[in-house]
Amino acid sequence: MSHRKSGTLCRHKKHQRGSALVIAVFVIVVMSLLGLSLIRMLETSANTVVYEVLGTRAYQSAQVGLQVALRERFPLAPATPTHCDGSTVTLASPSTNSNITAPNFSGVPGLLNCRVLSLTCSDIRVNNSVFYTIASTGECISGDVVTTRTLEVTAKTLN
Secondary structure, eight states, X not given: XXXXXXXXXXXXXXXXXXHHHHHHHHHHHHHHHHHHHHHHHHHHHHHHHHHHHHHHHHHHHHHHHHHHHHHHHSOSSSOOOOOOOXXXXXXXXXOTTOSOOOOOOTTXXXXXXXXXXXXXXXXXXXXXXEEEEEEEEEEEEETTEEEEEEEEEEEXXXX
């Protein structure tokens, strides 16, 4: 009887030859697909971080543009604020007849490869008050990735 069981076991093992190879190939394929999807997720995550950092820098560039234009409209020293003429100033083509100045970030390490793309200022007089509308677009470039942010603010004189 024990002889018969061992003979049956031998025949049963012969029918299972190669199944371990199939299982091993299956496991290798599944692990490879998991590894590739993980690599793809990491690349996507890295790109998302790059866009977020560039977006924050572009936002800060636009914010600086607004601050510069507001400083020119509302000087701290007792002086008459300048009025906007409705023109748009860009760093690429600065307007010599405009009364707004686009800032330059060439010496600012945190805003490397960033600039104020455009700066627009217009004003409206209502009674004794002047309402300024200032729009600033900041742009940051890193390789082939370009990110822009546009901010707008409305300010009123205290008269």
